[in-house]
Amino acid sequence: xxxxxxxxxxxxxxxxxxxxxxxxxxxxxxxxxxxxxxxxxxxxxxxxxxxxxxxxxxxxxxxxxxxxxxxxxxxxxxxxxxxxxxxxxxxxxxxxxxxxxxxxxxxxxxxxxxxxxxxxxxxxxxxxxxxxxxxxxxxxxxxxxxxxxxxxxxxxxxxxxxxxxxxxxxxxxxxxxxxxxxxxxxxxxxxxxx
Numbered sequence: 001x002x003x004x005x006x007x008x009x010x011x012x013x014x015x016x017x018x019x020x021x022x023x024x025x026x027x028x029x030x031x032x033x034x035x036x037x038x039x040x041x042x043x044x045x046x047x048x049x050x051x052x053x054x055x056x057x058x059x060x061x062x063x064x065x066x067x068x069x070x071x072x073x074x075x076x077x078x079x080x081x082x083x084x085x086x087x088x089x090x091x092x093x094x095x096x097x098x099x100x101x102x103x104x105x106x107x108x109x110x111x112x113x114x115x116x117x118x119x120x121x122x123x124x125x126x127x128x129x130x131x132x133x134x135x136x137x138x139x140x141x142x143x144x145x146x147x148x149x150x151x152x153x154x155x156x157x158x159x160x161x162x163x164x165x166x167x168x169x170x171x172x173x174x175x176x177x178x179x180x181x182x183x184x185x186x187x188x189x190x191x192x193x194x
Contacts, residue, residue, distance in 0.1 A: 045069045046152040050166055050190035052079070055102035058187035059139075064166050066152060066192070073150040073161070075130070078142050079168060079188070082135035088173035088183035089143060091128030092165040095191030102186030105165035107179065111158040118175040119145065127158070129181075132172045153194055166190045 050064040062079035077089055092105035108116065109128035117125040127149055135141035151159040168188040173181035 048152060048192060048194065050192050052166065052168065052188040052190040053097060055100060055187055055189050056185045060168055060188040062188065064190060068152040072146055072148050073152060074144065074146040076144045077133060079133060080140050082139045082141055084135055084137050086132040086134050086172035088169040088181055089130045089133050090167050091130065091161060092167050095163045095165045095193055097165060097189035097191055102167055102189040105167055105189055109164050116179050116181055161192050162194055164192045166192065
């Protein structure tokens, strides 16, 4: 009887140990699978922050952030010192803000030779025709645009925004006047550089 009890105890002990090892193995297995299935993080994200400086004796300042991920560039401009209401914002052909009036940045960036217009218009628009930013009573405004028609530092001259300038204008873009939307004086400028 003692031998039978001893055999039963040994079998029970062996069974318990076997179950614990199986639980450990099965507990480890899902963790490995979930790590393998997790999406890889993209190292292809690019980001540039452009500081805007006042032009034409304005007090307009701000930052424009460009982030490129998965072939799409998202631009967010945050502006201060504007008069209340709409103000045109464009990408210009040169990243040169050396002149007091901002005209050293040249005209609108228009590598595809389209007429000036509202972004996305079937009648055409410049690659630099961002649109209007609405300033509140405190002179602050924010605008965001996402597009696959821009890139940061790629080899396509029709998409690459590096070396261009950002201009904020005194008034709104009317989206029809050629070649620049009749937006008035340039009140802020920033160069898009890596």
